[in-house]
Every structure is written in structure tokens, then in C-alpha cells.
Amino acid sequence: MLIRLNKYIAECGICSRRNADCLIKEGRVKINEILTYNLGQRIDDKKDIVKVDNTIVKKVEKKVYIMLNKPIGYITTNKEQFNRKSTKDLINEDLRVFPIGRLDKDTEGLLLFTNDGDFANYMMHPRHTVEKTYIVTTDSNITSKKIEKLKNGVDIGGYITKEAKVRMLSKNQLEIVISEGKNRQVRKMCRVVNINVKKLKRTRIGNLELGKLKVGEYKLLSYKDIKKLRNI
Numbered sequence: 001m002l003i004r005l006n007k008y009i010a011e012c013g014i015c016s017r018r019n020a021d022c023l024i025k026e027g028r029v030k031i032n033e034i035l036t037y038n039l040g041q042r043i044d045d046k047k048d049i050v051k052v053d054n055t056i057v058k059k060v061e062k063k064v065y066i067m068l069n070k071p072i073g074y075i076t077t078n079k080e081q082f083n084r085k086s087t088k089d090l091i092n093e094d095l096r097v098f099p100i101g102r103l104d105k106d107t108e109g110l111l112l113f114t115n116d117g118d119f120a121n122y123m124m125h126p127r128h129t130v131e132k133t134y135i136v137t138t139d140s141n142i143t144s145k146k147i148e149k150l151k152n153g154v155d156i157g158g159y160i161t162k163e164a165k166v167r168m169l170s171k172n173q174l175e176i177v178i179s180e181g182k183n184r185q186v187r188k189m190c191r192v193v194n195i196n197v198k199k200l201k202r203t204r205i206g207n208l209e210l211g212k213l214k215v216g217e218y219k220l221l222s223y224k225d226i227k228k229l230r231n232i
């Protein structure tokens with residue numbers, strides 16, 4: 001059957017369809033030993049041999065979904081990055097998985113992994129406004145004026161953030177719920193209103209809570225968990 005190359009790469013559990021387009025643009029994908037930069041390329045999934053980074057990729061047999069409590073100090077990547085500590089070192093499974101979105105190095109908390117490219121695509125697609133909850137610990141003064149600004153949207157450098165749910169949890173803790181995921185968004189939002197982020201932790205994605213999962217630990221999600229996440 002002829003299918004889009006990015007869809008095939010996603011079905012092989014390498015990454016989401018969108019990130020597959022990045023791999024193609026970066027010149028990391030070959031079809032029958034020929035490098036392609038064509039984003040609209042179709043392949044015959046029965047006959048053609050697709051390689052990513054010179055390794056043949058094959059459709060995944062079993063889909064897995066994992067939630068990790070990411071520790072501070074780990075980068076979110078599957079690529080080797082100059083021996084830096086990476087979230088991939090924390091997941092010890094036979095099947096290859098990739099992260100759905102990212103948390104920055106200094107942020108702790110809930111991060112999902114899968115080998116299901118379609119699911120990753122669904123979770124990351126802007127159309128599917130999946131809420132994410134962050135807890136900010138700060139040594140700055142949290143005022144109602146700052147909270148109002150964060151709620152209404154702030155300019156984080158050429159982009160006005162959408163409405164957010166923001167509430168004070170204690171004198172030095174703020175809960176921020178956003179449905180978008182610009183790079184380092186919560187840190188940038190806090191900087192705009194002069195809230196110094198001492199610690200940032202993600203505690204929820206959609207209706208999936210981090211719960212009691214310890215820092216550095218992960219668990220496999222059930223089909224029921226995934227169904228719930230898809231239905232938000």
C-alpha cells in the first residue's frame with residue numbers, strides 16, 4: 001500500500017509525523033538507499049526499505065505508553081548529546097520509545113513516552129488543546145495583579161500567551177494551567193511578571209496526574225489511561 005513517508009516513520013515508532021518531517025528535512029531519511037528531502041513522498045510499505053540515520057525502520061508490533069517523573073538535570077532527547085544526562089537513560093524497556101513533547105533540563109515532572117506516532121501526533125497537535133498543569137515555586141512576591149496578567153496572556157517575545165488558569169497555592173507557590181506548549185513557556189511567562197522561578201514541576205497532562213510516582217521513576221500506562229487521554 002502506498003502511504004506518506006512521515007506516516008510510515010511514525011508507524012515505525014520513531015517519532016510523531018510532524019517530527020518525521022523534520023528528520024526528512026534534515027536529510028536523515030533514505031528510501032531504498034536514496035536520500036529524500038521530499039515531505040510529500042509516498043512509499044510502498046510492503047516493498048520499499050526506509051532508513052532513518054542509516055538504520056532500517058519497521059512498523060511496531062506492540063504499542064507502549066510510558067509516564068516518567070523526569071528529574072531536574074536531564075535533557076529530553078533520544079539523540080546522543082555530548083554525554084549529557086538524557087531522559088532516554090531512565091527508561092529501560094526492550095522497545096524503543098520517544099518523548100511526546102519536552103520538558104526543559106531544569107524542569108521536573110510528568111513526561112510521556114511512546115512508540116505510537118499517531119498518539120504523539122494527537123497529543124501535540126494544537127487543535128487538541130491538552131491542558132498541562134505546572135507548579136512554580138518562587139521567592140518573589142506573588143500579587144493578584146501578577147496572577148491576573150498571567151491569566152489574561154502575556155507577551156513572551158513576539159507571542160501573546162492564551163488565557164491560562166492561574167492560582168496561588170501558598171505564599172511561594174503558584175499553579176499554572178496552560179493548553180499550549182511554546183518553548184520554556186511557563187518560565188518566560190513568569191519572567192514577564194517578575195516572578196523568579198526557583199523550581200518548576202509539571203504535575204498533570206490532560207487527565208493524567210503524576211500522583212505518587214517518584215522522581216526518576218516511570219511506569220507503563222494502561223490502555224484505559226490512554227483512552228482517557230485521547231478523549232479529553
Ligand code: URA
Nearest residue numbers: 103104184185186187
Ligand atoms: N514551560 C517551561 O518553562 N519549561 C518546561 O519544561 C515546560 C513548560
